[in-house]
Amino acid sequence: MDASLTLETGSGFWTPVLLLLGLVVCIVLVLIIRAFGEKSYKRGTEQTKPFLSGNAEGNKDAMHVRAGNIYWGFLEALKGYYTPTVGAHTGDVTDYLIWYIGVMAVVLGILLVGVLL
Amino acid sequence: MNGMDILMAVIGSVLVMLFGIFFGLVFKGIDRVLSARMQARIGPRVRQPFWDVGKLFSKENIIPENAVKWMFSSAPVLGLASSAVMLLYLPLGPLAPVLQGHGDIILMLYLLVIPSLAMVTGGFASGSPYAAVGAQREMVMMMSYEFPLAAVVVSIAWKLNVFGIANPFSITSIASNPIWMNSGILGIIGSAILLVVLIIVTPAELSKIPFDAPEAETEIVGGLLAEYSGRNLGIFYLADAVKTIVMGALLVAIFFPWGIAGIVGLAAGSVGAIAADIAFFLLKLFLVLFVSVTVIRTSFARLKIDQIVYTYWAPLTIAALFGLVLIIWDLNLLGIEWYPQVLGGW
Secondary structure, three states: OOHHHOEEOOOOEEOHHHHHHHHHHHHHHHHHHHHOOOOOOOOOOHHHOOOOOOOOOOOHHHHOOOHHHOOHHHHHHOHHHHHHHHHHOOOOHHHHHHHHHHHHHHHHHHHHHHHHO | OOHHHHHHHHHHHHHHHHHHHHHHHHHHHHHHHHHHHHOOOOOOOOOHHHHHHHHHHHOOOOOOOOOOHHHHHHHHHHHHHHHHHHHOOOOEOOEOOOOOOOEOHHHHHHHHHHHHHHHHHHHHHOOOHHHHHHHHHHHHHHHHHHHHHHHHHHHHHHHHHHOOOOOOOOHHHHHHOOOOOOOOHHHHHHHHHHHHHHHHHHHHHOOOOOOOOOOOHHHHOOHHHOOOOHHHHHHHHHHHHHHHHHHHHHHHHHHOOOOOOOOOOOOOOOHHHHHHHHHHHHHHHHHHHHHHHHHHHHHOOOOOHHHHHHHHHHHHHHHHHHHHHHHHHHHHHOOOOHHHHHOOOO
């Protein structure tokens, strides 16, 4: 096949055109398989209501799970890292400048030691 | 690229996808039987998943009134198609990948995300609180297992690069130069650690117990699949079957790429040799999936989502990096005279 269609990424490589060709072929095949399935359902009946374990649906706007919850599991698992990090974000510019100068001092110190050695 | 190449790629894609669907469903049947036997149950017949798909396809395809309809219906299609595309880049025993030389294992890492993203999209498009919670958990889980998975891949490619193998990220190069080769004892231990890490990443990629928090039937009634039914659920079922074969084929390609035809004395390239190697490949595939899916899901209870994140970000990532360190030490020590004599010989 034509190597000029292959994109080199240094160590890696891929051919987007063939990836898309493969994806299109697979999508067509999936649609053919899907066409064998039952298409119908009873629109506007009880079966199209969301399943809420028997509870009545409240206001639709209030039923959404807020996006702020997305990373709960992630933040909970890594709270040992996030809690002090969030605490360091005081919103006070003076604190940020102290961090900035402190980190710069450490980096310069390391460079200085490296040069002297 | 000529017309014949394209035609062969198209035919190959169709055959490989049908292969993935068929053997994915066969493995699901075997998995259910073996899991049942381990729990002292009889379990269903091996062909039960085929009946399940048939039954799902005969049921009503309900689209909830709160759903974003086009997104809700297209997510399963994208999920199955993207799962099948990954098989086009993987060697299936003696059969070279359909798209050999047109994508590497980094591409595979990206493609592995797409079926999960399709499920997330479908979950958010369902308009159901249960599905939204499931979709959120799936996103968090994706962020968790990518790190150790990437560490495994980088470790393997790094070793091939050190040995001067061309295209170290190519799956064909990885399968042709098994990670166990040219290793001392530390390299073998490091490679075994990477194998264990990938075996534990596999059930998360497939949302199997103990990493099935996004579905969690007893807690969020199926999570991101809660509102799916009929043919849409059937297509997701098939996508899960195909992705199972993808993960198994990836494990086999990286860690167990050998054939059996040469060992039993069959002439290379003969029909008998190809048939023997395909049968051996399927045996290896089902064995690695038995360990990484059946044994694990039968042995453990479901973890909470924060426990899943911690498992992948702390112990498994550290384990993967430790495996890489052992492989680096091994290659450095191989140049020292005493090491191969004392600890080598593998």
